Amino acid sequence: MSAIPSSPLKAEVKKLNFYYNLVQALNDVNLPIAEKRITALIGPSGCGKTTYLRCFNRMHDLYPGNRYEGEIILYPDQLNIISPKVDPIEVRMRISMVFQKPNPFPKTVFENVAYGLRVRGEARRNLLEEKVEKALKQAALWEEVKDRIHDLAFNLSGGQQQRLCIARALATNPEILLFDEPTSALDPTATSKIEELIMQLKKEVTIIIVTHNMQQAARVSDYTAFMYLGEIIEFDKTDKVFTHPSIRLTEEYITGRFG
Amino acid sequence: MRINRRRYLTQKVAKILIWMAALSTMGVMALIVLQVLSEGIPVLSPRFFLESPRSMGREGGIFSTIIGTIALTVVAIVVATPLGVGTAIFLGEYTREGRISRVIRFGIGCLAGVPSIIFGLFGFVFFVIYLNMGWSILSGGLALAAMILPTIICTAEEALKAIPYSFREVSYSLGGTKWETVTRAILPNAMPGIFTGIILGVCRSIEETAVVILTAGSSLIIPTSLFSPVRTMSVHFYILAREGISMEMAYGTGAALILLVLFVNIVANWRLNRYIRKRA
Numbered sequence: 369m370s371a372i373p374s375s376p377l378k379a380e381v382k383k384l385n386f387y388y389n390l391v392q393a394l395n396d397v398n399l400p401i402a403e404k405r406i407t408a409l410i411g412p413s414g415c416g417k418t419t420y421l422r423c424f425n426r427m428h429d430l431y432p433g434n435r436y437e438g439e440i441i442l443y444p445d446q447l448n449i450i451s452p453k454v455d456p457i458e459v460r461m462r463i464s465m466v467f468q469k470p471n472p473f474p475k476t477v478f479e480n481v482a483y484g485l486r487v488r489g490e491a492r493r494n495l496l497e498e499k500v501e502k503a504l505k506q507a508a509l510w511e512e513v514k515d516r517i518h519d520l521a522f523n524l525s526g527g528q529q530q531r532l533c534i535a536r537a538l539a540t541n542p543e544i545l546l547f548d549e550p551t552s553a554l555d556p557t558a559t560s561k562i563e564e565l566i567m568q569l570k571k572e573v574t575i576i577i578v579t580h581n582m583q584q585a586a587r588v589s590d591y592t593a594f595m596y597l598g599e600i601i602e603f604d605k606t607d608k609v610f611t612h613p614s615i616r617l618t619e620e621y622i623t624g625r626f627g
Numbered sequence: 628m629r630i631n632r633r634r635y636l637t638q639k640v641a642k643i644l645i646w647m648a649a650l651s652t653m654g655v656m657a658l659i660v661l662q663v664l665s666e667g668i669p670v671l672s673p674r675f676f677l678e679s680p681r682s683m684g685r686e687g688g689i690f691s692t693i694i695g696t697i698a699l700t701v702v703a704i705v706v707a708t709p710l711g712v713g714t715a716i717f718l719g720e721y722t723r724e725g726r727i728s729r730v731i732r733f734g735i736g737c738l739a740g741v742p743s744i745i746f747g748l749f750g751f752v753f754f755v756i757y758l759n760m761g762w763s764i765l766s767g768g769l770a771l772a773a774m775i776l777p778t779i780i781c782t783a784e785e786a787l788k789a790i791p792y793s794f795r796e797v798s799y800s801l802g803g804t805k806w807e808t809v810t811r812a813i814l815p816n817a818m819p820g821i822f823t824g825i826i827l828g829v830c831r832s833i834e835e836t837a838v839v840i841l842t843a844g845s846s847l848i849i850p851t852s853l854f855s856p857v858r859t860m861s862v863h864f865y866i867l868a869r870e871g872i873s874m875e876m877a878y879g880t881g882a883a884l885i886l887l888v889l890f891v892n893i894v895a896n897w898r899l900n901r902y903i904r905k906r907a
Contacts, residue, residue: 427800430799432723457802457803457804460799460800464800464801465800467800469793471791471793475815483811484801484802486811487802487804487807488802536797537800540802
């Protein structure tokens with residue numbers, strides 16, 4: 369563990385342990401999350417990347433028997449996200465997530481993007497329209513769907529559906545946006561569009577991305593954490609991790625000797 | 628080559644047996660329907676539907692029994708749907724598998740296996756006598772509701788189970804509460820399945836005889852309130868045939884009953900397909 373980011377922090381993970389019932393999946397992990405930067409989590413399958421990411425929006429609370437220890441401090445108000453005293457719904461109102469597979473609801477494009485706003489009680493039509501349009505523009509989808517905003521989302525292509533999911537996550541102005549292998553179900557063209565979009569988005573929002581694809585991490589992220597067996601082996605600026613990793617295991621992974 | 632021939636033969640025999648099973652099922656069904664319709668349809672006429680029975684049903688039509696059937700079915704569905712769907716939501720979304728859910732499921736299983744005459748007896752003792760509601764639309768509707776409850780719960784639960792877990796995760800990840808997730812992300816998608824269960828309940832209510840005879844009475848007068856006794860079409864059919872009042876009128880009623888159930892199913896299917904097309 370090294371390299372405290374020079375930019376201000378949006379969140380800080382301190383001695384986080386996570387258990388699925390009796391099985392420990394994360395072991396004393398620490399990680400600073402720089403504000404309006406992209407932090408990538410890489411590592412072989414089963415190393416705990418996704419488990420780690422899902423701690424940030426308390427997704428594990430949906431299933432019985434899961435347990436957190438330690439802290440994830442959200443700045444500026446220093447809220448400990450994983451404290452049992454903090455309502456997971458409050459956390460999820462501030463931290464959105466984009467999942468591995470595009471998963472729009474069987475609703476129209478408009479209603480998909482408006483979902484988060486509607487559960488927050490927003491019913492004013494003109495405000496919804498304004499925010500939906502803004503989110504779709506942020507997700508670089510507006511031009512493609514503006515004429516069929518009231519069509520079913522299933523009629524969009526896979527890549528468009530994933531950008532729709534990004535728009536849906538953005539519509540509520542989250543402070544952090546979590547990406548869980550967002551391009552693993554997409555073709556190369558759609559993938560590069562999403563990557564471009566993610567790089568654009570860091571101007572407005574802090575991003576944490578889990579990826580299997582090391583080139584992707586190298587292309588889009590500012591900081592990279594390499595995880596193995598539930599621990600963070602190395603964390604540093606992305607350039608540094610990919611050009612001069614300081615730990616042998618990291619080097620072996622990024623050069624493809626295992627994983 | 629011998630093995631191949633044997634496998635080929637097995638395949639042929641299996642195909643014949645399966646075809647026979649399907650054809651005999653359809654044959655029996657067709658036989659019943661055709662028998663009733665061929666005897667009953669000559670009796671059907673606009674007057675048969677629009678006139679109330681006279682002299683115990685020997686003459687006139689079946690108007691009051693149609694009203695009775697509809698009234699009982701409406702009460703049963705209005706009562707059983709919220710209870711059944713609510714229970715299914717509780718079992719699927721609000722409780723984890725454990726002792727409580729197992730006890731409830733066991734209870735539902737038992738209810739589903741109880742012969743309808745027992746529901747009739749229960750309705751008679753509890754609604755008609757104990758709650759002093761008398762032979763009435765209300766007593767009959769409530770007893771029917773108890774009878775169709777397991778059907779509605781089971782189909783609704785299956786429909787909820789079929790919703791991909793990702794919809795729930797997305798809804799929660801966007802800050803949704805459990806209630807918002809249930810009402811906005813889950814129920815709209817489970818609607819077709821839930822609706823199918825309700826239609827099954829409708830058809831069972833329309834057709835039921837034993838429950839109704841013990842709880843709603845057999846009055847041929849057009850009901851004026853929820854506390855009026857009524858006779859449904861199935862009960863009318865039963866009494867006409869059983870007491871030898873008029874086989875002709877009995878078959879007419881039977882034919883009307885079959886056509887009503889057919890009509891309900893066709894309309895339901897049409898609405899359902901429209902709903903699904905609109906969403907997918």
